[in-house]
Structure formats: structure tokens, C-alpha cells
Amino acid sequence: MDKTDLEFYGEYAPLLTGLEARLNGEISAILTQLAQEAGHSPAEHTLSRIKSAGSLRAKLKKQGLSEDAKTGLTQLSDLVGARVVTHFIGDVYAILARLERSDKWEVAQVKDYISNPKPNGYRSLHVLLRMPVEHPDFSTVAVEIQLRTIAMDCWASLEHQMKYKKTIPNASLITQELKRCADEIASTDLTMQTIRDLIESQ
Numbered sequence: 001m002d003k004t005d006l007e008f009y010g011e012y013a014p015l016l017t018g019l020e021a022r023l024n025g026e027i028s029a030i031l032t033q034l035a036q037e038a039g040h041s042p043a044e045h046t047l048s049r050i051k052s053a054g055s056l057r058a059k060l061k062k063q064g065l066s067e068d069a070k071t072g073l074t075q076l077s078d079l080v081g082a083r084v085v086t087h088f089i090g091d092v093y094a095i096l097a098r099l100e101r102s103d104k105w106e107v108a109q110v111k112d113y114i115s116n117p118k119p120n121g122y123r124s125l126h127v128l129l130r131m132p133v134e135h136p137d138f139s140t141v142a143v144e145i146q147l148r149t150i151a152m153d154c155w156a157s158l159e160h161q162m163k164y165k166k167t168i169p170n171a172s173l174i175t176q177e178l179k180r181c182a183d184e185i186a187s188t189d190l191t192m193q194t195i196r197d198l199i200e201s202q
Contacts, residue, residue: 001013001016001017001021001050002052004052004053004054004116005050005052005053007053008053008056008057008069009050009053009069010069012069012070012073015073015133015135015136015138015141016050016079016080017050017143019061019080019133019143020048020049020050020080020082021090021133022047022104022131023080023082023129023131023143023145024048024082026102026104026105027046027082027084030095030098030099030102031043031046031084031095032189033098034091034094034095034098036191039069041087042087042088042091042094042095043084043085043086043087043091043095044085044086044087044150045085046082046083046084046085047082047083048080048081048082048083049080049081050079050080050120051072051079051080051081052079052190056069056079056182057071059072059076060072060075060076063075064155070137071136073138073141074138075140076142077108077128077143077144078142078143078144079141079142079143080143080144081143081144081146082143082144082145082146083145083146083147083148083149083153084145084146084147084148085149085150085153086148086149086150087149087150088118088149088189088192088193088196089149089189089190089193090196090197091149092114092125092147092148092149093103093125094148095127096110096125096127099127099129099145100153104131105129105130105131105132105143106129106140107127107128107129108128108129108130108142109126109127109128110125110126110127110128111125111126111128112125113125113126114148114152114156115180117186119153119179120159120175120178120179120182121178121179121180121181121182121183122155122156122159122182123148123152123155123182123186124146124147124148124152124156125146125147125148126144126145126146126147127144127145127147128142128143128144129142129143129144129145130142130143131143134182151185151186151188151189152185152186152189154185154191155181155182155185156176158200159178159182162174
């Protein structure tokens with residue numbers, strides 16, 4: 001957190017930084033266990049973040065909620081978030097299975113945008129967890145983990161950059177082309193998974 005974030009979150013800053021550390025530790029343990037069992041790491045990389053004060057205020061304002069840290073903690077699910085980028089689609093679901101079996105949290109919701117992509121082509125698997133905390137104001141806090149392949153992550157990163165330009169000529173055509181690219185990437189992901197399954201079955 002930078003100075004602005006620390007000032008905004010105030011007394012809740014240690015709670016959030018502690019949650020981020022715990023989440024990263026549990027994810028690391030799951031990935032290590034899967035790697036030992038399979039003989040290779042299921043993840044290309046992981047990252048985590050605590051939502052910035054500016055992003056949180058904007059999201060709360062958009063939803064017509066009070067723009068303060070406590071409201072964010074009680075009403076939103078992604079103040080603390082992590083992303084695990086995998087090599088193959090199968091790895092996404094292997095990690096999900098471990099998340100669902102863990103006693104470190106309650107799995108509150110799974111949004112599978114891989115099986116059911118968003119209209120723009122976005123694919124990812126979002127897992128909402130409720131993690132227990134020792135705090136006078138909260139017994140649990142919601143955190144979110146996103147699971148996606150390298151190919152999905154590449155598409156999402158490029159799409160995110162482009163959609164924030166103020167004016168885009170031929171926006172409709174670009175939207176169509178992005179959707180087409182997303183579908184082609186998804187097809188490649190499935191092919192790569194099939195190839196890996198064939199190799200591992202030998």
C-alpha cells in the first residue's frame with residue numbers, strides 16, 4: 001500500500017495486508033502440493049493486490065454506496081485479490097478443486113467464465129472466498145481469486161489496455177475482432193490441453 005491507501009484504510013490496513021499474506025501463503029502451499037504430485041508446476045505465475053483507495057472509492061460510488069473503507073469491506077468482495085495464471089485449462093480446475101477442499105476458508109461463489117465466457121470473449125474462473133478473521137468489526141472478509149491460462153491472461157491484459165482509450169474509431173469492428181481473437185485463443189487452449197493429455201497418457 002502507498003501512503004494514500006494507508007491513510008484511507010486506516011485501522012483496517014493491517015487486516016488487509018494480513019489477509020493478502022495469508023491468501024498468498026495458502027495459494028503457494030496448494031501449488032507446491034500439486035507440483036509435487038504432478039511433477040511440474042501448474043502455475044506460470046501468481047500475483048496479488050489490495051484494491052487501491054481510488055479504485056475502491058470509484059466502485060463504491062458507482063454502486064451508490066458510502067465511500068469508506070468499512071463499507072468496502074462489508075459490501076465488496078475484491079478488496080483483496082489474487083490471480084493464478086496457469087499453463088493449461090486442466091490446471092485451472094485442479095487448483096479450483098483444492099480451493100474447494102481447503103478448510104482455510106468458505107467458498108462462497110464460483111463464476112466460471114471459461115465454460116460460460118462473457119459476451120466480449122473474456123474467459124477466466126473467479127472464486128469468491130470468505131476468510132475468517134479476528135477483528136471486532138468482522139468475523140470473515142471476502143477475497144477473490146482469479147484462475148486463467150497464459151493465453152486468457154494475455155487476451156485480458158490487451159483488451160483491458162485498449163478499452164480504456166477515450167475514442168476508438170470503428171469500435172464495433174474492434175469489438176468483433178477481439179471476440180474472434182478470444183475464441184481462437186480458447187480453441188488453442190483446448191488443443192494444447194489435448195496434446196498434454198496425449199503426452200501424459202504415454
